[in-house]
Amino acid sequence: MTNVKKAKMILDKDYKIGEVDKRIYGSFIEHLGRAVYGGIYEPGHPLADKNGFRKDVIQLVNELNVPIVRYPGGNFVSGYNWEDGVGPKEKRPRRTDLAWSTIETNQVGTNDFADWAKLAGTEVMMAVNLGTRGIDAARNFVEYCNHPGGTYWSDLRKSHGYAEPHRFKVWCLGNEMDGPWQIGHKTAEEYGRLACETAKVMKWVDPSIELVACGSSGIGMPTFAQWEATVLEHTYEHVDYISLHQYYGNRDKDTADFLANTMALDAFIKSVIATADYVKAKTRSKKTINLSFDEWNVWYHSNDADRKIERWSIAPPQLEDVYNFEDALLVGGMLITFLKHADRVKIACLAQLVNVIAPIMTSNGGGAWRQTIFYPFMHVSNYGRGYALNPIISTPVYDSKNYTDVPVLEATAVYNEEKDELTIFALNKDMNDTLSLECDIRNFEGYRVVEHIVLHNDDVNAVNTEANPFNVVPSNSGDAKIINGIVTANLSNLSWNVIRLAK
Incomplete structure (x- = not known):
């Protein structure tokens, strides 16, 4: 009984934590596995539109009411040349993607993704490559995307069929740069200096943008939280957010302990807030750095299977976690935790959106369906707007x-x-x-x-x-x-x- x-x-x-920024219900699409090719984009699919985007996927994204999507990575961005993904598709090069050991066809790039985002009713949270590239490529990229016209890069965008600028508002300064797995892995000093100088020129091109500096790749990193402190000491006056990434798993099949991870998440958020506020005090700044929790989810089901992926294939299935009921419970608990910190957590991105550790799954040439984690996310995104x-x-x-x-x-x-x-x-x-x-x-x-x-x-x-x-x-x-x-x-x-x- x-x-x-x-x-x-x-x-x-009257007892308010703060106004909920709708962007905490964001998500993430990386050029990884079948997130793009076979996920949002599948020319020839019975439900694909004239541009190759799957309408059944867009319908499910609309149900989730996602206001912003981070793109194009992730680890992928640290080796990405954005110029490869613009212009006529037949002229775009195929590249080796060293982050995930696959071939990138570049059939979807910046403008294509902007088109998809409009169909999906979402904004784009763009990322720049601070692994193999830096200041020059980043400033040119902002000019291409956001400048109205009359310059080389903005006129190149116009020649590609996009007369109006995309006006991407939020930009990530690289990804997980303290991770040894990252292409162009850097120390906190190296990254902090580069991020600072890149941020300056990006805002000189477009002063209206908001910038996210990389925090450490997770609270378990040996670099945490000195990384955050050092990076913010360099970038504090030039960025708006510091990023957080966290995934949880239940390899021990201990449900009670698994669901208790919300306590660790809460402590993680508080520690990053404390570190950011320490730098605020140290630099005598009047501005407050907020948090962009731009990767979070349950992730452990698919880790072993991914070792069997054939190297240098195109869009193989990677990181395709099949989520169970208890995963949905923890996802709900994580969303509640973000709302408890609505005064400082202003952006969050469920990683990812389609097929790759995602609430939405598809089969190539077949259907699309909702995973268990789809539902708590949908509920909070649709009904969690207002004041926490x-x-x-x-x-x-x-x-x-x-x-x-x-x-x-x-x-x-x-x-x-x-x-x-x-x-x-x-x-x-x-x-x-x-x-x-x-x-x-x-x-x-x-x-x-x-x-x-x-x-x-x-x-x-x-x-x-x-x-x-x-x-x-x-x-x-x-x-x-x-x-x-x-x-x-x-x-x-x-x-x-x-x-x-x-x-």
């Missing part, structure tokens, strides 16, 4: 292999003042017991329960496939109700919950 545990939550519309509130939570806790005092209830809420909507996102991490939630929202007078969405499955390893795409899906089966300003709901064990309220 299932036991019932109790948790309490208090929400007040600062809830007061009382919850049972548990200990796992690597964590102590893990909250059973992981929860937050977003208040959309314009629409008079309040949405509670709640994750019950308990392996066995239902959690009885009591939430005081008396400050939200006249609100009613619109729906209580639940994502639950008795099998933590349940997955969605092309043959069985609706094996793990949410339902409106929750029992949330409101009486005298108190919301009550039973959250089943191991469940993701979205309680939507409105006037």
Whole structure:
């Protein structure tokens, strides 16, 4: 028999963490595996448009309501010559991609991706190569993309059929430059100096852009957090964000410990904020550096399979994690954690969007379907717009292999003042017991329960496939109700919950 545990939550519309920047619901497309070729782009597919973009994929991206997509990498960007991907397709060179040991055909490049982004209703977060290249290529790239005309590079763009500039707003200064696996791997001093000088000239070409400096490749790097401090000491007045990357896995098949990783994520974010603010104090700056968590996800299922990939093939399947139900729970918990830091985490990119560690999967020539992680991302992206509130939570806790005092209830809420909507996102991490939630929202007078969405499955390893795409899906089966300003709901064990309220 299932036991019932109790948790309490208090929400007040005046207790705000900060306004949610919609870009925390961003994603990532890298020239890697089948993310581009066979993912967003497959000429000859029955559902491809005249430019070769798969309309079934665009429809699913639209469901996710993704406001920004990072491109073209990732490790790929550190060896990428952007000029290879513009101009007539028949003249574009084929190159060896040393990052992933494949052949890059360059049939999709900057302008093509800008076209796709418009169809997908998203902005482009562009990256420049600071591995094999530097200041000159970066300033020319900004001029090509964003300058209105009358110069060599902007007129070259016009000759390629793009009279209007793309006006890409956010640019990444390289990728994971502290990683020895990176083409052009650098020390913090080397990267900091290069990033500073590159940032200066990019903003001289277009002062309206925002720039992201590379943080370390993860909290487990030996360079963390001295890397962040050194890089920001060089770049502080010239950049707007510092990046964070983090992936989690469950090789030990320990669900309780796996779901507790939200505690490590929270600590990681706090440590980067502290480091950035230390540099602010040290440099006597008046500006605040915010965070761009531009790679995050669960990633471990496909690691061994990728060793069998044939070198120098074109768009082979790589990093194609098949996500299970417990992965969806952690993804929901990670999104809640970002909302808890909405005052400083302004950009986040689920890595990646299609086929490569992605919420959307396709088969070449076949269908497209939603992985389990699709659903919590869709819910938070669509209903998590407005102000992140600062809830007061009382919850049972548990200990796992690597964590102590893990909250059973992981929860937050977003208040959309314009629409008079309040949405509670709640994750019950308990392996066995239902959690009885009591939430005081008396400050939200006249609100009613619109729906209580639940994502639950008795099998933590349940997955969605092309043959069985609706094996793990949410339902409106929750029992949330409101009486005298108190919301009550039973959250089943191991469940993701979205309680939507409105006037």
